[in-house]
Amino acid sequence: MKRALQLLVLILMLRQTQLFCEYLKIADFDRGEKPNLISGDYGAWNRTEWDRTQFCSEDFTTDPQIVYAGRGCSLSLYYDVDSPSPPVYNGFWMRLERIDLTGWKYLSFFIKGDEEYGYTSSFEIQIKNIQGKLASFNIDGVTSDWQQIIIPLDEMNEKADFSETYEMLLVFDERYVTQKEGRIFIDEFYLYR
Numbered sequence: 001m002k003r004a005l006q007l008l009v010l011i012l013m014l015r016q017t018q019l020f021c022e023y024l025k026i027a028d029f030d031r032g033e034k035p036n037l038i039s040g041d042y043g044a045w046n047r048t049e050w051d052r053t054q055f056c057s058e059d060f061t062t063d064p065q066i067v068y069a070g071r072g073c074s075l076s077l078y079y080d081v082d083s084p085s086p087p088v089y090n091g092f093w094m095r096l097e098r099i100d101l102t103g104w105k106y107l108s109f110f111i112k113g114d115e116e117y118g119y120t121s122s123f124e125i126q127i128k129n130i131q132g133k134l135a136s137f138n139i140d141g142v143t144s145d146w147q148q149i150i151i152p153l154d155e156m157n158e159k160a161d162f163s164e165t166y167e168m169l170l171v172f173d174e175r176y177v178t179q180k181e182g183r184i185f186i187d188e189f190y191l192y193r
């Protein structure tokens, strides 16, 4: 297993969109189909194919009561990490098409937990460069309202070379989730500087 950069980060969870000078929109899911806005594929991933008691699956929602900003589509992730066969983890991957993250200050996205199915309030974001180096960010405080999560990238860029970035991972790990089964919605992935 590749050694991950464990970074101490400040996660800002805000209810308003932050204003930045320059941005790159990576995904808004509004077309309801792949790829993302930088031609990168994405989808749910599972640790195993043989253990059907743990899984993650992705879908698009257009429900006006749920979808971010009340229009278009948001991505829906239904996860289950309740299994007798540890370790148990799964999640979502999105290719970043060798994008150069050097110089970008923040990765931002929006997230909301599903009131009906329940959800975990904590999970992990990983960013992997083309050499397989991982930077990990612990996210906490998810609620059933849409919130913006802003991940500072400065420390990651200082510690490793992210001039060619392979992918971003969202990880539901049985050891760290607050609820082992549920659904969350994500939307509006941006880079800012």
Ligand SMILES: [Ca+2]
Pocket: 028, 029, 030, 068, 071, 072, 073, 074, 187, 188
């Ligand atoms: Ca959207």
